[in-house]
Amino acid sequence: MIAYLVNLATLTTIFAVLATSLNILIGYGGIFSIAQAVFFGVGAYAAAQVALHVTPDLLVASAAGAGAAALLSICLALPALRVRDEYFVIASLGLQMLAVTVFTEATPITGGFGGLVGIPPASLLGLPLTDPNAMLAACLGFLVLVLVLTRVLMRGSFGRSLMAIRDNDTAAEALGKNVMVLKTLAVMLGCAYAGIGGALYSAQMQFINVESFTLDQSVLIMAMVIIGGTGTLIGPLVGTVLILLLPAALSFIPGIPPTEIGVVQQMIYGLVMTLLMIFRPGGLVTLRTRRQ
Amino acid sequence: MIGRRGLMIGATMASAIPALTYPDPAQAAASPYMLGTLFPMSGPNAEYGEIFTAGADMALAHVAADKMLRRPIVMKAVDSLATPQGGAIGMSRLVNVDRAIYVLVGFTGVSKAAAPIGMRAKSILVNGGGIGPDLAGLTPYFWNVIPLANKEVERLAPWAVAKGLKRIAAVYVDDPYGIGVVSSLKSSFSKAGGKVVAAYPISPTDQEFAAIAAKLRAVKPDAVYFASYGAQQSEIIKQLRNNGVTQQLLSPSSVDIPSVHALPQSKGLIYTAQSADWNSPDPVTRRFVQDWKAKYHKDPVPYNQNYYNAVLLFALLASALEKQGKPVNGENLRNQLLAQRSFPLVGGTGVFDDNGDISLPIVIKQFQAGGKVVKIA
Numbered sequence: 001m002i003a004y005l006v007n008l009a010t011l012t013t014i015f016a017v018l019a020t021s022l023n024i025l026i027g028y029g030g031i032f033s034i035a036q037a038v039f040f041g042v043g044a045y046a047a048a049q050v051a052l053h054v055t056p057d058l059l060v061a062s063a064a065g066a067g068a069a070a071l072l073s074i075c076l077a078l079p080a081l082r083v084r085d086e087y088f089v090i091a092s093l094g095l096q097m098l099a100v101t102v103f104t105e106a107t108p109i110t111g112g113f114g115g116l117v118g119i120p121p122a123s124l125l126g127l128p129l130t131d132p133n134a135m136l137a138a139c140l141g142f143l144v145l146v147l148v149l150t151r152v153l154m155r156g157s158f159g160r161s162l163m164a165i166r167d168n169d170t171a172a173e174a175l176g177k178n179v180m181v182l183k184t185l186a187v188m189l190g191c192a193y194a195g196i197g198g199a200l201y202s203a204q205m206q207f208i209n210v211e212s213f214t215l216d217q218s219v220l221i222m223a224m225v226i227i228g229g230t231g232t233l234i235g236p237l238v239g240t241v242l243i244l245l246l247p248a249a250l251s252f253i254p255g256i257p258p259t260e261i262g263v264v265q266q267m268i269y270g271l272v273m274t275l276l277m278i279f280r281p282g283g284l285v286t287l288r289t290r291r292q
Numbered sequence: 293m294i295g296r297r298g299l300m301i302g303a304t305m306a307s308a309i310p311a312l313t314y315p316d317p318a319q320a321a322a323s324p325y326m327l328g329t330l331f332p333m334s335g336p337n338a339e340y341g342e343i344f345t346a347g348a349d350m351a352l353a354h355v356a357a358d359k360m361l362r363r364p365i366v367m368k369a370v371d372s373l374a375t376p377q378g379g380a381i382g383m384s385r386l387v388n389v390d391r392a393i394y395v396l397v398g399f400t401g402v403s404k405a406a407a408p409i410g411m412r413a414k415s416i417l418v419n420g421g422g423i424g425p426d427l428a429g430l431t432p433y434f435w436n437v438i439p440l441a442n443k444e445v446e447r448l449a450p451w452a453v454a455k456g457l458k459r460i461a462a463v464y465v466d467d468p469y470g471i472g473v474v475s476s477l478k479s480s481f482s483k484a485g486g487k488v489v490a491a492y493p494i495s496p497t498d499q500e501f502a503a504i505a506a507k508l509r510a511v512k513p514d515a516v517y518f519a520s521y522g523a524q525q526s527e528i529i530k531q532l533r534n535n536g537v538t539q540q541l542l543s544p545s546s547v548d549i550p551s552v553h554a555l556p557q558s559k560g561l562i563y564t565a566q567s568a569d570w571n572s573p574d575p576v577t578r579r580f581v582q583d584w585k586a587k588y589h590k591d592p593v594p595y596n597q598n599y600y601n602a603v604l605l606f607a608l609l610a611s612a613l614e615k616q617g618k619p620v621n622g623e624n625l626r627n628q629l630l631a632q633r634s635f636p637l638v639g640g641t642g643v644f645d646d647n648g649d650i651s652l653p654i655v656i657k658q659f660q661a662g663g664k665v666v667k668i669a
Contacts, residue, residue, distance in 0.1 A: 251370060
């Protein structure tokens, strides 16, 4: 049981990094992207290639993942930030669809639909992370780093400017803020985080393929952020825990026939999500803050 | 007083309570052998999960009725969602919480994600659904009880050429399964004196094939071979026929699912499958078919057979280990498989190679009117 919980906790930690990455865009920057799984995937593939051909060190792999995702994010940011709101959503949707095709077709790099198998177990500064507890500790360390950096940046001038743009970009521009640069930096930061999440994911799973980086995954990440509460440090973490652990908890319901198990679980899961959005439209953490 | 927020949190947490209170099966009952299934039980691929589970369930009933083992078998089902992530979480749960020593699995992405976890836990994973050639030898603890796709194509090519189907156009999903099939198709038809004159890749999510039908009409092949899976196969058949492709359709065994049987346009389609002579006098096959027809009032499909065989294989291996006084665990099951190699299964004697991959005779079948299937070679 403990090993299962550790595995679940590790995945939750990785997705918390990912949710935090999207929170930078949606919560602080007001940039509604539904292509976050693309940067998650770019980070995962870059890190997997580093692990397969250079070193399994998680720091090096994460740096490669973050760098690759941040670089690619410029491709999204520069042209797409000229549009906003629903038009940006459509632009990011286009990128998501394009990326899935590229992930499927670029077989020498991504392994195509079959993916990359045999990714070696990760190490950190020479210490092997073969023990699941060690891997969990390493992922928690990355999550803490991401959270601390986010808190520092969002409390500084960069974060305040970004939130000003989110609330009213015309007013912010009139006050001398460079909207394009700030938004581009926010996209790069958020995507670099997603790249780190991808690197951790490939190290944990030891297998990646395009099925983990589809539109469904992007929507799932967005649900984590929105259900947890956008624009808060803790909200996306709460959303991640809820969305990842609820289906796992539902799998323990006894007495369901094997052929009905999926349907029953999906119905309960969907019902809980719907109720949460009815009673917590602003997200779990945001509403609590407002009430207080 | 409990407010709306309290009620919501209570309702949410209530679903998590079983996770804390449901006893660890290994502690609660040390005696049963824990087996697991990691099939898609929801979403568009749930049809496969039901088919796979039905075969395994019948084998469990037969093993229990025959008292083949000294301890009962408990089968735990987990929904893989047909995704690698779902497969990894599900496999982790099966081996770490339920202590499953033998897990049935079916989809390529799920299999590949679950295989490293099975390897670490030394739990056997048995595939009876995926036929991609890249599933061979995934890990020493990953076995296939279904002949992989390349074996099917090798059987089909000489027969098709002899029947005058020499110029073949292929439509295939662009994944390891489809790519593996087309690669085998090219080499096998070339050897047999035929030729693959065109090959059109499609995405696993494609649902529109009118453009491919137009290309096929222009190429004018003797036959069209398509390699896909799930509901997409019905769309391919329907749209090719509705768009004027009249040539003979050929396919591997993935086409043998109820939704294709029910499709009027599938009449005449020829496909390969592992030997499944439901009229065979072999007692294992006869019993399986008789009981299947009695329960479901129709013939079984090869997927039913495969997962029946997967559970029967476990029972045969565990029985042998019990007689030797050895503990039934993944490592001993693997050693026993490699020592014994051949087993009386549904469809005949199954022989396993060093990778744990089965060899079974391949037959050629054809859809008749009303979804009926006849063996033609």
